Structure formats: structure tokens, C-alpha cells
Amino acid sequence: MAQKKEFDLTSEEVHKLEQALKQEEFRKLLVDYAKEIRDPENKKKYEEEIALLERERGQDVKFLSSNPGFVVKTKSIDSDDKVFINVCQSPIVAKATATPVKRSKRKGDSWSIPYSLTTIRKDVDHANAKCSVIDFVIHPETYALGQKDARFKKMLVDTAFDGIEQKRGLKLDKEGVL
Numbered sequence: 517m518a519q520k521k522e523f524d525l526t527s528e529e530v531h532k533l534e535q536a537l538k539q540e541e542f543r544k545l546l547v548d549y550a551k552e553i554r555d556p557e558n559k560k561k562y563e564e565e566i567a568l569l570e571r572e573r574g575q576d577v578k579f580l581s582s583n584p585g586f587v588v589k590t591k592s593i594d595s596d597d598k599v600f601i602n603v604c605q606s607p608i609v610a611k612a613t614a615t616p617v618k619r620s621k622r623k624g625d626s627w628s629i630p631y632s633l634t635t636i637r638k639d640v641d642h643a644n645a646k647c648s649v650i651d652f653v654i655h656p657e658t659y660a661l662g663q664k665d666a667r668f669k670k671m672l673v674d675t676a677f678d679g680i681e682q683k684r685g686l687k688l689d690k691e692g693v694l
Contacts, residue, residue: 582606593687598647612658652676
């Protein structure tokens with residue numbers, strides 16, 4: 517699995533950045549750029565342009581924006597750093613489906629829970645301690661089932677843990693959910 521490389525600047529790059537930040541014009545351009553990329557109209561235009569370019573290459577691209585849900589706080593087994601899993605919702609993700617099954621004279625359902633994961637982002641918590649953040653995005657109706665039923669919510673959290681471990685290579689402390 518390809519891992520994201522750490523952002524590592526050389527001393528020359530750090531020096532150039534320090535010099536640039538001392539210049540009023542550079543700081544102004546940087547602030548303008550930050551405002552521009554936060555503007556919803558610019559974001560929409562950017563997404564349309566990327567989608568068009570990808571269609572020309574024969575690819576279908578959908579940009580996923582999610583609505584907040586709840587947060588699961590745990591730790592990485594390898595580093596002991598805090599990990600925050602944002603359980604979010606988006607109608608772009610398919611709904612969960614259940615298939616009836618029978619095991620040892622007991623009937624039940626086997627669930628398929630489609631989801632999307634973001635890459636792991638490094639951040640700091642409210643105490644300024646290093647942590648990792650990842651979004652686990654599910655369909656709003658799937659999310660609603662978890663809000664109504666504690667066992668289903670636990671299944672969603674377990675699915676998030678399994679997906680993060682399998683797809684992002686981050687081993688999480690399942691017992692120490694904070």
C-alpha cells in the first residue's frame with residue numbers, strides 16, 4: 517500500500533520560505549489565495565474543471581462533500597497517538613443493504629455497508645497534542661439507522677475500524693475507544 521510521504525523541507529527551502537514570508541506582497545498573495553480556495557464558487561468551478569478533464573480521459577469523477585455526524589476517539593496501537601474518526605454522511609455513498617441469513621437455526625441479517633474513507637490527516641487536538649484525523653463517510657439513511665439502534669452504531673464503528681486498518685494501514689485500539 518502506498519503511504520503518504522512526510523512533508524520534509526530542506527534547509528534551503530525553509531530559508532526561501534522564511535524570506536518570502538518577510539515580504540508584504542507575498543503574504544498578501546498567500547492570504548488572497550487562501551480566501552480564493554475557500555470560496556464555494558471557486559471550489560465548484562475547480563471541481564467542474566477537474567471533472568471535465570477526467571471525462572476527457574474516460575473517467576467519471578464525483579466529488580464527495582459530507583455532513584457531520586459523530587466522532588470516535590481512539591488511539592493508534594503503533595504510536596499511541598490519539599486518532600479521531602469523523603463519522604460523516606453523504607448521499608453519494610450507497611445505502612447499507614441487508615441480506616437475510618440463517619445460521620444454526622437462527623435467522624438474522626448480513627449487512628453490506630458501503631463507505632468512503634479520506635486519507636489520514638495530521639492535526640492537533642484542543643490541548644495542542646498531535647493526533648490523526650480520518651473521515652468515514654456513509655449514506656445518511658445508514659447513519660440514521662446507527663442513531664436509532666446502538667448495535668447498528670457499534671457495527672458502523674467496527675466497520676470504520678476495519679476499513680481504516682485494511683485500507684489505510686493504521687492499527688487502532690478497538691478496546692480503548694475513548
